[in-house]
Amino acid sequence: MSAVIEIPTPDGAMPAHLWLPQSGSGPGILLLQEIFGVSHYIRSRAADLADLGYVVLAPELYWRLEDAEIDESREDFLEQALQTAGRLDWEETVADAVAALGALEERAEATGPTAVMGFCFGGGLAFNVAAVTDVPVLVSYYGSALPNLLHLADQVDAASLHIFGTADSYLTMDTVETVRAAVAGPDVEVHLHDGAGHAFDNPHPAFHHAEASAAAWRQTADFLRRHLPV
Template sequence: MSDRIDIPTADGAMPALRFLPESGTGPGIVLFQEIFGLTDYIQARAADLAALGYVVIAPEIYWRLDDSEIDYSRDDAMQQAMGLMQQLDWPTTVGDGVATVVAARNDEHIRGGLGVLGFCFGGGLAFNVAASTAVDVLVSYYGSAIPGLLDFAGDVTAPSLHHFGLADDFIPVDVVERIHAAVDREGVRFETYDGAGHAFDNPDPTFHHAEASAAAWRNTVDFLATEFPATR
């Protein structure tokens, strides 16, 4: 079950989708998209999290752009998505992420804390948001911006789970190791997956690695149940 809501920002209302668990209330998770936007895949993961008992809010991060539509019938869909991401101003985007956290804290359906979770572009955004405002938990899937954000690692104090594939053309193994060294502390879980490339959780055959996707989701469910349970 999902509905559309507005997130207040200094520049107007940012649209978002809210997914409710069967109970109608629960701890909150702000879910940040990949570069492709709030696709069916991201909405399916939001529904998966809601089925676990969380209230999920997924902001439309491209809301400031004049044209954020991607034509998936074209061979250059990836280039279209990269072009959209490159139009974003990163500090403003982080501010929109923080605004979503603030709005979620005031959401009548959210009870029992708030976490952030993101995929790819959204994994880096979730990391930066967790460094900028207090959250109860962070889950980042192959956060593509994290290599440039490691100076903020000490500001991320929430229990955290990071997922990285070891066959990622965008984040090579030596960079994964550097990220691990920077974020490593008590309360941080760092999982890597042999043979998995970038965006391995995305079901598109171009990206999908079935074993890594299933293992990472099991690890995510286990981590959330331990560090941020939906029922307390």
């Protein structure tokens, strides 16, 4: 079960969802949404992270937008989501995510270091957050904005896990190799999953690749155990 909290920003209170592990405390993970918002899928992954022992915070990054609810039962849900995400101001959204990270770090339940993690839209946003803060751990699933953010790579000191599918039509393998070269470092892991397309961890039939999803989650849990031990 999650609780809804409010995060102060210069423009008002941003809603966010908080999950606690069974122990009641643990290292914190800021979880950043796909373009579909803090969907059932993102909430499910947040619960999975809490089951691993982490305190998880997922901010509602569409909070400033009207008519931002994405209906995944619509045939044009992807177009709807892309249009909604396109209405965001990137720098403003980075600032919101940084505010959420600060709020998470200040919570009594969040002990030890903190990670930032995101999927698709959130994967690129997480990389940007890692570049402008001292967060020590980053997990990025097929970060869609990464190709436009590589000028920030030298500012990211976090131990980093990047996950991609080899059949991603949005982030082609040439692009992934460019990303891999830019982010390379001693504490950086890049894992590729054969035959998986963009957003392959999302269980929606339009995206899901069950084998890749399961393997990537095992890699994620192992990476977190090593770099963000409970």
